[in-house]
Structure formats: C-alpha cells, structure tokens
Amino acid sequence: MYPTLGDLLGFGLPVDTHGFFVLLGVLAAAAVFVHEARRRGQTDERILYVVMGALVGGAVFMRLGTWLQHVDLRQNASLAEQWLYGNRSILGGLVGAWLGVHVAKRLTGYRTRTGDLFAPAVALGMAIGRVGCLLTEQPGTPTGLPWGITLDDAAAARTGMPAGVPLHPSFAYEIAFHLVAFAAIWWWLRRRSLPPGETFVWYVAAYAVFRFLVEFVRGNEVAWAGLTRPQLFLLATIPLVLARILWQVRRGAYRGATVSTGSTTEGVPV
Incomplete structure (x- = not known):
C-alpha cells in the first residue's frame, strides 16, 4: 500500500497517491475527449460547458453517492460530514456526470449527442484512476489464486483486512476491464x-454487468x-x-451500421 508518492518536487509536501492518479486519469480523459471531438468535427464552443457539467456533476455525486446508506435518515452522516469525510463512489460519479451533461445541454441548447466522445475518454480515465485505488484501498476478499495481494501489518491495519493472507486484487480486475474497453x-x-x-451506452452496460x-x-x-x-443499485439500473439497447435494436437503429475499410465502408451486422 502506498498512500503517498513521496515529496512533491522535494518541498516536503506529500503527494496523495489516490488524488494523483485521479488527476492523471482526468487529464488523460480530457486529451482523448479533445482528440475525438476534433476528429468528429464537434468543435462547437458550447461543448466546453457540457464537459464542465460532466465534471461538476461527477464530482458532486462521487462524494455524495454513498450518503444514503440507511432508511432512517438520522443514521446517515450530515451532508457536510459526507462531503468532507465520506467514501467516494465511482458509480455515483458516473450518474452525476451523466446528469451534469444533460443539465448543461439543456442550459446551453446544445443538442448533438456526445456519448461517442465520452466513451473512450471515460474508459481510459477510469483505468488510470483505478490505479490509485489499487495502491491505497482494501484490495478484496481472500483468494487462493497466485496473483493475490498480501498485506503487511501496517497496510492490513489501515484497510481493516487480514495481514499475510492473499486477497483478490479487485481493482486490478477493473483496470484490466477498462483497458480492454478502451481498446x-x-x-x-x-x-x-x-x-x-x-x-457510451454499450460501455456503461458492459461496465455495469x-x-x-x-x-x-x-x-x-x-x-x-x-x-x-453497489450491487443493489446495479440490480435496479442494469x-x-x-432495455434501452434492446429498444434500439428492435427499432432497427443498428441495422445500417457500417465499418470503415480504408476510404470506403461496407455494411456489417451488429
């Protein structure tokens, strides 16, 4: 476990591992998004507000996504406590980003679909961001598989997991998934x-499952x-x-899909 990455530029300031990889993931996602926007000719300046909506919505819901854990609201932390000390939720962040995009589009009048820009950007950003989770958070349940992660006493005490027992590297599984999805x-x-x-819909469906x-x-x-x-949330949303994908299939939305082969395209079934 590596909660910090050492000193920042030798000034004695510890660099938070999780925050560092989240920032790196956001920067990588931004680069991919800009590349795809230019490639597809979606250069309307309003798209910047759409991106801002995604970032703000994702940040808010990532932090507050784990707040409502008990039916009795008095048992939940206050919103201030949740914001300052609560766990972060990737699923909450994705929902918040989706809402933020739609709010920004409504406010700016931007009607062009942006899911094809966000899909590769989010996949790569998630893969990089999850490295921070792998290096700092509880790995997973005990396993007998040869690639299990074994914690020392200090890491075990910090994460509440047993020391000396191989654990599933669950975040490594997620990193592999997002890299495959990006590819x-x-x-x-x-x-x-x-x-x-x-x-983006296909990517979200695959990740949810x-x-x-x-x-x-x-x-x-x-x-x-x-x-x-998270499983209860996914059980309701998957x-x-x-159903949305099936609706698109039944209405024939994918029937005319084509694949590029050099300077020409040929129809392919999907």
Whole structure:
C-alpha cells in the first residue's frame, strides 16, 4: 500500500497517491475527449460547458453517492460530514456526470449527442484512476489464486483486512476491464457508424454487468440478501440500460451500421 508518492518536487509536501492518479486519469480523459471531438468535427464552443457539467456533476455525486446508506435518515452522516469525510463512489460519479451533461445541454441548447466522445475518454480515465485505488484501498476478499495481494501489518491495519493472507486484487480486475474497453472502443467501435451516442451506452452496460460480478470479490459490506449496496443499485439500473439497447435494436437503429475499410465502408451486422 502506498498512500503517498513521496515529496512533491522535494518541498516536503506529500503527494496523495489516490488524488494523483485521479488527476492523471482526468487529464488523460480530457486529451482523448479533445482528440475525438476534433476528429468528429464537434468543435462547437458550447461543448466546453457540457464537459464542465460532466465534471461538476461527477464530482458532486462521487462524494455524495454513498450518503444514503440507511432508511432512517438520522443514521446517515450530515451532508457536510459526507462531503468532507465520506467514501467516494465511482458509480455515483458516473450518474452525476451523466446528469451534469444533460443539465448543461439543456442550459446551453446544445443538442448533438456526445456519448461517442465520452466513451473512450471515460474508459481510459477510469483505468488510470483505478490505479490509485489499487495502491491505497482494501484490495478484496481472500483468494487462493497466485496473483493475490498480501498485506503487511501496517497496510492490513489501515484497510481493516487480514495481514499475510492473499486477497483478490479487485481493482486490478477493473483496470484490466477498462483497458480492454478502451481498446475495443478505440480500434473497433469508433470505426463503426453506430447511432450517435450508442458507444457510451454499450460501455456503461458492459461496465455495469462487470462491476456487479466483481463486487463478489471486492469485500464491500453486505447490505441485503447477500448483495452489497453497489450491487443493489446495479440490480435496479442494469435492466434499464439493457432495455434501452434492446429498444434500439428492435427499432432497427443498428441495422445500417457500417465499418470503415480504408476510404470506403461496407455494411456489417451488429
């Protein structure tokens, strides 16, 4: 475990590991987003407000996404306590970013779909940001697999996990997923003429299913019926996302999808 990365420029200021990789992920995502926007010709200045909406919405919901943990509201932390000391939620951040984008579009009148710009950017940003989680947070449940992470006494005491016991590197699984997703979007899906915005929907659907499964080895608190709170949230949202994809399929939205082959395109089934 590496909660800090040493001193910043030798001035005696510790660099928070988690924050450093989150910032690195945001910068990488921004670079990919700008590249895709230019490649697709989406250079309307209003798109900057859409990005700001995503960042603000994601930041707010990431911090407050774990606030409502008890039906009795008196058992939850105050909003101020949650903001200052509460756990961060990637799922909450994604929901907040989605809401922020739609609010920004409504305020600015920007109507062009932006999901195809966000999909590769978010995938790469998530892969990099999760490195910070891997280096600082509770790895996962005990495992007999050879790639398990074994904590020393100090790391075990800090994370509340047993020392000397191999643990699932659940965040490494997520990093691998997002890297594969980024590669698939960058070299395959972006070459296909899918309906505008659908690339992001596919990515979110795939991540939601993957995250539901990886929660079984994450080690989060079981909330109800053997499921964690993220799994309960996903149990309600996955059918909605899959239903949207099915609706698009049934209305024939993917029927005319094409794949680029040099300077020409040929129809392919999807």
